[in-house]
Amino acid sequence: MITRRNLLGTAGTGAVLAFAGLRFPEFAQAQGAAAGLTAGVPEGVGSYATMATLPGKKPLILLSDRPPNYESPLEYFRTPITPNDQFFVRYHLADIPEIDPKTYKIKVGGDAAATPVEISLDDLKALPAVEVVAVNQCSGNRRGLSKPHVAGVEWGYGAMGCAKWKGAKLKDVLAKAGIKKEAIEVSFNGADGPVVDKTPDFIKSIPAWKALEDTTIVAYEMNGQPLPHLNGAPARIIVPGWTGTYWMKHVTEINALSKPQGGFWMAAAYRIPLGKFPIRDRFVSQETAVNTPITEIVVNSLITSHRDGAKVKTGKLTVSGMAWDGGYGIRAVEVSTDGGNSWTNAKLGEDLGPFAFRPWSFDFSAKKGKNAVMVNATNKLGQSQTSELIFNPAGYHNNVMQNISLMAG
Amino acid sequence: MRILSIAVAAAFAVTASVACADDKPIQLKKAPGVEKVEANCQACHSLSYIPMNSPFPNAALWDAEVTKMINAFGAPIDAADAKDIKAYLTKNYGS
Numbered sequence: 356m357i358t359r360r361n362l363l364g365t366a367g368t369g370a371v372l373a374f375a376g377l378r379f380p381e382f383a384q385a386q387g388a389a390a391g392l393t394a395g396v397p398e399g400v401g402s403y404a405t406m407a408t409l410p411g412k413k414p415l416i417l418l419s420d421r422p423p424n425y426e427s428p429l430e431y432f433r434t435p436i437t438p439n440d441q442f443f444v445r446y447h448l449a450d451i452p453e454i455d456p457k458t459y460k461i462k463v464g465g466d467a468a469a470t471p472v473e474i475s476l477d478d479l480k481a482l483p484a485v486e487v488v489a490v491n492q493c494s495g496n497r498r499g500l501s502k503p504h505v506a507g508v509e510w511g512y513g514a515m516g517c518a519k520w521k522g523a524k525l526k527d528v529l530a531k532a533g534i535k536k537e538a539i540e541v542s543f544n545g546a547d548g549p550v551v552d553k554t555p556d557f558i559k560s561i562p563a564w565k566a567l568e569d570t571t572i573v574a575y576e577m578n579g580q581p582l583p584h585l586n587g588a589p590a591r592i593i594v595p596g597w598t599g600t601y602w603m604k605h606v607t608e609i610n611a612l613s614k615p616q617g618g619f620w621m622a623a624a625y626r627i628p629l630g631k632f633p634i635r636d637r638f639v640s641q642e643t644a645v646n647t648p649i650t651e652i653v654v655n656s657l658i659t660s661h662r663d664g665a666k667v668k669t670g671k672l673t674v675s676g677m678a679w680d681g682g683y684g685i686r687a688v689e690v691s692t693d694g695g696n697s698w699t700n701a702k703l704g705e706d707l708g709p710f711a712f713r714p715w716s717f718d719f720s721a722k723k724g725k726n727a728v729m730v731n732a733t734n735k736l737g738q739s740q741t742s743e744l745i746f747n748p749a750g751y752h753n754n755v756m757q758n759i760s761l762m763a764g
Numbered sequence: 765m766r767i768l769s770i771a772v773a774a775a776f777a778v779t780a781s782v783a784c785a786d787d788k789p790i791q792l793k794k795a796p797g798v799e800k801v802e803a804n805c806q807a808c809h810s811l812s813y814i815p816m817n818s819p820f821p822n823a824a825l826w827d828a829e830v831t832k833m834i835n836a837f838g839a840p841i842d843a844a845d846a847k848d849i850k851a852y853l854t855k856n857y858g859s
Contacts, residue, residue: 399818399857403790421810449809504820506829508813550808553838619836 391416391428393511394663396499400509411583413440418508422446423585427513432659432677435705435712436488437516439578444585445493445514445599447557447620451547454605456581456589461528461573465542465610469533476589478531479573482523487570489595489710490517490679491602494625494649498750505750512657517679517712520593522574526567529611534563538611539640541566543592543603555619559601560612561594562638570595570710573606595710596651596682597636598751600625615640624749625649631745632752633738636681651681654740655754656688656715656732663759669723672761675716678732684709686737690717691729695742695758698731709735721763729758790815797852804841804849805833818857826853 392401407417415425423444431441456476464471492515499509542560549556565571575590582588587604594601626646636650656678678685689698704714733739740756790811792798805811830850833839
């Protein structure tokens with residue numbers, strides 16, 4: 356009898372996988388999955404990763420199934436809104452309960468809250484609703500491209516997505532609990548938890564000033580639909596501009612704190628070296644002499660019309676993609692087809708707000724043979740992408756300009 | 765060892781996608797220590813984290829990873845097993 360283990364074990368090496376389609380027609384899609392990976396991620400990813408279909412999702416690149424970490428392939432980023440069924444999935448801990456929205460409650464309290472309360476989904480929906488289009492990008496997006504290698508989930512380009520989020524302002528939720536002036540941070544816990552009791556639960560905090568911004572919300576809708584289960588149903592925190600680590604899924608606890616949250620996921624994880632990145636937003640209560648929590652997304656762009664090495668026709672060619680940043684908005688996207696000697700502005704597309712993907716496109720004449728295409732986005736602060744990786748131990752904030760080759764025949 | 769049901773096998777043949785998210789088959793290299801890796805590591809996470817991070821980590825990096833699992837994440841791995849796991853990972857998935 357064929358076991359899945361044996362069946363897939365056959366495709367256990369990259370070399371075998373490359374020929375698997377010839378021997379097992381059913382592996383054709385697995386081959387596609389290998390092609391679906393971002394060039395440059397560790398070889399080992401290609402030895403097992405497949406396109407996998409979670410309930411309610413289109414195929415995503417399966418990096419790990421427990422906890423579930425599924426990446427969107429490049430082709431899903433051709434529209435400024437990423438559909439819910441194409442949106443990436445990222446978890447730290449493998450115990451993920453289904454939650455009945457009818458009995459779902461969020462405890463809102465903390466030592467800097469005067470009147471702790473429990474609110475239901477209906478209570479949340481009764482508050483004034485706001486909508487914000489925002490990119491949710493994993494801090495470790497593109498970690499797999501880090502040189503030298505850093506350990507972790509080896510994401511390519513696709514640990515991100517942009518959606519229209521609808522919910523209540525976090526500040527309105529905090530007002531229900533009587534947040535006090537002493538509050539310096541607001542922490543979040545979600546319903547997902549560890550398998551082993553000793554594993555630190557995933558608890559995150561943000562500075563009070565960020566929690567009280569009008570665009571920081573407790574969302575119950577994503578692109579006009581209830582949140583998909585694996586994107587945080589019934590409600591999750593949305594921190595536009597900041598990386599996904601703070602966007603707590605299945606949020607069950609919100610606490611106003613007069614002291615820094617001291618758990619593993621704040622004190623030890625998700626930190627960047629001080630002074631290496633052009634970051635504006637500070638998280639002063641969590642800073643140490645050497646590092647600080649990651650905050651806003653660095654300006655970045657992605658060519659989504661073509662993959663590196665794609666075959667194209669000689670002559671008129673349009674390349675296009677997305678650009679985004681930490682909420683200042685994209686001022687310009689420039690493209691170079693001569694190895695970075697000269698740069699020309701791309702045409703910017705629809706503006707869905709400062710936290711959203713900004714589409715761009717660029718027309719040029721492809722010459723026969725290899726065409727190098729580089730892209731660099733600049734935000735409204737004047738910050739641009741980097742040409743050399745700014746190495747850091749966790750592989751965060753990779754905004755190295757892409758330099759792809761298109762082969763014209 | 766889990767057996768593929770006919771239904772799942774049929775679906776797999778058509779789509780080559782894994783619908784059951786809890787049954788991702790990762791076959792680690794058969795070598796001394798593999799049984800300790802399988803017995804300890806997949807209690808909390810799928811084994812895909814191992815090939816995913818290969819072949820780059822050297823002995824020091826794999827050592828740091830296993831140590832982190834024990835000290836930071838509370839994995840109940842005894843010292844003898846930890847030593848064998850580190851050796852297995854370095855030899856089979858290291859650089």
